[in-house]
Amino acid sequence: MVSIKRVAAVAAVAMAGLTACAGTDSASSAVPGAAPSEGGGSGVLADAPVAAAADILPGSTMEKIKQRGELIVGGSLDAPLLSQQNPATGEVEGFDADLGKALAKYIIGQPKVKIVNSASETREALLSNGTVDVVFQTYTITPERAEQVSFAGPYYSSGLSIAVKKGTTGISSPQDLNGKTVIAGANTPAIPAIKKLAPQAKIITFGGDPECVQALKQDRGVAYVQDETLLVADAKKDPELQVVGKPFTQDPYGIGLKHGDDQFKSFVNDWLKKIQANGVWQGIWKNSLGTVVQGEAPTPPEIGSVPGS
Amino acid sequence: MSALLDHLPEFWQGLVVTLQMTAASFAGAAVVGLVIVAMRVGPVPVLRTVATVYVETLQNLPLLVLLVLAVFGLPEIGLKAGLTTTAVVVIALYEGAYIAEALRSGVNAISSGQGEAARALGLTFGQSLRHVVLPQALRTVVQPIGNIFIALTMNTSLAAAVGVVELTAAANRVNLLEAQPIPIFVGAGLAYAAVAACAGFVTGRLERRLAVAR
Numbered sequence: 001m002v003s004i005k006r007v008a009a010v011a012a013v014a015m016a017g018l019t020a021c022a023g024t025d026s027a028s029s030a031v032p033g034a035a036p037s038e039g040g041g042s043g044v045l046a047d048a049p050v051a052a053a054a055d056i057l058p059g060s061t062m063e064k065i066k067q068r069g070e071l072i073v074g075g076s077l078d079a080p081l082l083s084q085q086n087p088a089t090g091e092v093e094g095f096d097a098d099l100g101k102a103l104a105k106y107i108i109g110q111p112k113v114k115i116v117n118s119a120s121e122t123r124e125a126l127l128s129n130g131t132v133d134v135v136f137q138t139y140t141i142t143p144e145r146a147e148q149v150s151f152a153g154p155y156y157s158s159g160l161s162i163a164v165k166k167g168t169t170g171i172s173s174p175q176d177l178n179g180k181t182v183i184a185g186a187n188t189p190a191i192p193a194i195k196k197l198a199p200q201a202k203i204i205t206f207g208g209d210p211e212c213v214q215a216l217k218q219d220r221g222v223a224y225v226q227d228e229t230l231l232v233a234d235a236k237k238d239p240e241l242q243v244v245g246k247p248f249t250q251d252p253y254g255i256g257l258k259h260g261d262d263q264f265k266s267f268v269n270d271w272l273k274k275i276q277a278n279g280v281w282q283g284i285w286k287n288s289l290g291t292v293v294q295g296e297a298p299t300p301p302e303i304g305s306v307p308g309s
Numbered sequence: 310m311s312a313l314l315d316h317l318p319e320f321w322q323g324l325v326v327t328l329q330m331t332a333a334s335f336a337g338a339a340v341v342g343l344v345i346v347a348m349r350v351g352p353v354p355v356l357r358t359v360a361t362v363y364v365e366t367l368q369n370l371p372l373l374v375l376l377v378l379a380v381f382g383l384p385e386i387g388l389k390a391g392l393t394t395t396a397v398v399v400i401a402l403y404e405g406a407y408i409a410e411a412l413r414s415g416v417n418a419i420s421s422g423q424g425e426a427a428r429a430l431g432l433t434f435g436q437s438l439r440h441v442v443l444p445q446a447l448r449t450v451v452q453p454i455g456n457i458f459i460a461l462t463m464n465t466s467l468a469a470a471v472g473v474v475e476l477t478a479a480a481n482r483v484n485l486l487e488a489q490p491i492p493i494f495v496g497a498g499l500a501y502a503a504v505a506a507c508a509g510f511v512t513g514r515l516e517r518r519l520a521v522a523r
Contacts, residue, residue: 121481125490145488186469186478187485204392204472205482211381215472218384220392 044283045111048102049274061264062107065133071104074118074132080233081288082138095288096136106271120187124148127258135256140189146308150261151254152268154309157301159247160193161228166242171223174248177201183212183221190225193249233292252306269303276300312487313496323479324500330465334400335458341405346412352434367406373467375399380471396468404461411453415446448519455512459505
């Protein structure tokens with residue numbers, strides 16, 4: 001028995017070491033979003049508007065949320081700069097997370113949210129069965145999805161880009177990926193985009209962004225296709241990576257709502273217009289994505305400008 | 310429903326990969342299990358200890374952890390193989406521990422008189438294991454091994470997390486496009502259930518035919 005315990009102990013130490021390595025990774029990835037939003041995040045939310053009592057229609061979804069005193073958001077806890085749980089404080093930080101808090105403040109008067117960690121496989125089901133009120137999760141609006149859920153927004157527009165190991169030559173556009181092995185995040189819009197633009201590419205997918213980066217560094221593929229913001233954040237903390245070319249798609253992100261709840265949809269769209277007009281949207285961007293993307297906050301996409309929104 | 314029917318080719322391909330992985334890793338697990346149980350019931354103390362440590366270690370680690378370690382950890386020390394190959398080897402090693410335990414319970418079920426009789430006849434340890442003990446042990450543990458086979462089939466779905474496009478990953482990809490998780494995952498679930506039902510049917514028949522009367 002002693003020997004078993006000893007082996008178990010050795011194994012445990014080894015595992016602890018590995019998780020510690022992983023921990024350093026995620027901690028450092030939390031830093032770009034975490035540092036400024038600790039000071040500024042609450043400041044931005046202080047300026048966030050609160051809906052007039054008349055806007056909370058009786059019997060509406062908004063009223064239900066207000067009575068509950070908490071907005072239930074379908075989101076992520078592991079997306080750097082967008083929606084990531086800070087291991088030190090337990091707070092979820094990032095662009096999507098802060099927008100969720102701002103919406104909660106608009107409805108309830110306080111930025112009280114509960115984030116339900118939803119996977120891309122379950123978002124539609126969580127919305128339709130009422131487990132979550134809204135989804136803030138880089139939820140790209142597509143006509144197929146719009147048949148299952150309602151989308152407010154788009155509230156942000158992003159695009160896919162390509163990362164390679166530093167020193168890789170011959171890849172600068174999606175067409176260059178033909179005949180090569182390409183890494184993509186499981187369940188991301190990168191998969192259909194690669195299939196369309198580089199039909200001869202072989203796609204392998206991994207669960208999360210850290211796994212994809214690791215796989216790229218271990219030569220499981222020559223390129224990694226992902227949302228540009230995420231890639232820029234990766235490249236910033238990992239000098240082995242290099243983002244090549246410009247974004248080659250337009251991914252309009254929408255706020256997922258229960259299908260057919262038009263009242264709530266126009267309510268959320270009104271809120272989006274307000275926070276875009278008074279600078280809260282821009283402030284939230286600066287605190288999160290703006291910490292790695294150079295320059296001023298982009299102009300938000302026009303609400304309702306995408307098929308499906 | 311159309312979300313499912315429009316993508317039958319993708320589902321079929323995923324199912325084929327799942328079945329291939331299941332067959333290959335079960336074959337590997339059977340070999341590992343036999344070797345480990347032979348070591349564990351054998352007369353050499355060192356081998357017994359090694360086998361015990363092997364079983365205890367693998368049974369106490371989640372398969373997903375092992376898969377992630379093998380796929381992302383081994384290349385760091387210069388060992389890199391294809392994703393499917395790595396996944397099959399890891400699943401075989403992992404399930405081998407369970408098969409070894411099932412076989413050991415079968416060996417324990419055989420009365421010690423059998424082993425003594427084999428020795429009295431002058432059979433070596435290997436011979437008595439091969440001709441007397443294991444054949445009877447195997448017949449006793451058809452059902453448990455069938456259950457391990459079913460668990461192994463389900464466990465191949467974890468390979469989706471490390472990039473293998475098997476049935477679960479195929480379902481994920483279709484859902485990404487169609488955004489209809491309920492019909493899609495019910496469909497994938499039914500395919501797994503069908504595989505498990507077949508395995509259950511075969512082991513049920515085998516058990517009735519092979520049962521040792523005691």
